[in-house]
Amino acid sequence: MNALLVDDSRLARTELRHLLRAFPEVQIVGEARHAGEARALLLQTQPDLLFLDIHMPGETGFELLASLEKAPHVVFTTAYDEYALRAFEVNALDYLLKPIQENRLAAALAKAQAKVAGAATAARGAASAPEEPALPPLTEQDxxxxxxxxxxxxxxxxxxxxxxxxxxxxxxxxxxxxxxxxxxxxxxxxxxxxxxxxxxxxxxxxxxxxxxxxxxxxxxxxxxxxxxxxxxxxxxxxxxxxxxxxxx
The missing domain is CATH 2.40.50.1020 (LytTr DNA-binding domain)
Known part of the structure; x- marks a missing residue:
């Protein structure tokens, strides 16, 4: 499972990278300090999982997500707990408060692995299933x-x-x-x-x-x-x- 770390704090990225060493199934494919760097790396690396800070210079984590046509599974990492509801409204997998606890990180990764495995199974099933005829388009008067x-x-x-x-x-x-x-x-x-x-x-x-x-x-x-x-x-x-x- 490939992961991208996005946080304006170098220390926070280093701590998260250290915690992730305990999970060999996770490969870190890049780090970004702000939304602009993250957007470029998302296109380049196509990660399965995005660890995303909320407060960053320029765009927030929420604004970055809103700008993407397709996003990986997202785990928010932040020092603030007041954005938890909004995080789940944008279908985040989890919301980790800093300093991140290893047991909470393990739970978030378990959710991510289940999602990635489910998507892979669905893709294999879709590839082997016979194509269904496309439904006709609807007009505004329908x-x-x-x-x-x-x-x-x-x-x-x-x-x-x-x-x-x-x-x-x-x-x-x-x-x-x-x-x-x-x-x-x-x-x-x-x-x-x-x-x-x-x-x-x-x-x-x-x-x-x-x-x-x-x-x-x-x-x-x-x-x-x-x-x-x-x-x-x-x-x-x-x-x-x-x-x-x-x-x-």
Whole structure:
């Protein structure tokens, strides 16, 4: 299992590297002091696991994750405990408080190994399974059935302004409703009309026809305000694609 360490403190990186020596199944493929270095190393090394500090010069760990189209499994390492809830909202595997305890590190690595092994098994199964016919794309005028618990809706796609990851489900925004559906954004992206629905970041797909206003955001990215809310931060890479797609 390959791991990348991202922390602006050299001492913290050294301590973590020392702790990881007790786990021979983990190979450290690089270290980064800030988000810019981390972004380059992520592309270069393609690690399975990212040990990520939150407070760093320039971008925070959360901002780095929001800018990535694809991220490895993440374990946050920080001296602050107030960001734990937000960490799990972005699907982090674990949240380790400094100074890191070896038993907590072992638990985090066990979670990571289970995820990596599961992904490898799924990939082998997908390679050997016969291909299923692709479902036809949906237009904005199509109506879709949405069920959340005992409640059901039959809603036009044109009336849905946002799809957003919420844990292992996707939350659907239309009218005043916020039902959860057992679908991934990857599945939805394959079915939706790309001229209408835009993948803003790893966690959100927006309906372009619900855009109310756009403002420049950090690191040359964009922030899009939807009618009826909420505001959505577009990743740096997708901000470039958004400008190219909608410019004359």
């Amino acid at each position: 109506q879709v059935f949405v069920k959340d618990g005992e409640q059901c809706w039959f809603v036009r796609l044109a009336d849905i302004r946002l799809f957003e990851i919420n844990g292992s489900y996707t939350q659907v925004y239309f009218d005043q409703h916020r039902p959860l559906i057992p679908r991934t954004l990857q599945h939805l992206e394959q079915r939706l009309d790309p001229r209408v629905f835009f993948r803003a970041n790893r966690q959100q797909i927006i309906n372009l026809k619900w855009v109310e206003r756009i403002e420049p955001w950090f690191s040359n990215s964009l922030k899009i305000h939807l009618r009826g809310g909420p505001a959505v931060e577009v990743s740096r890479q997708q901000s470039v694609r958004f400008r190219e797609m909608l410019s004359l």
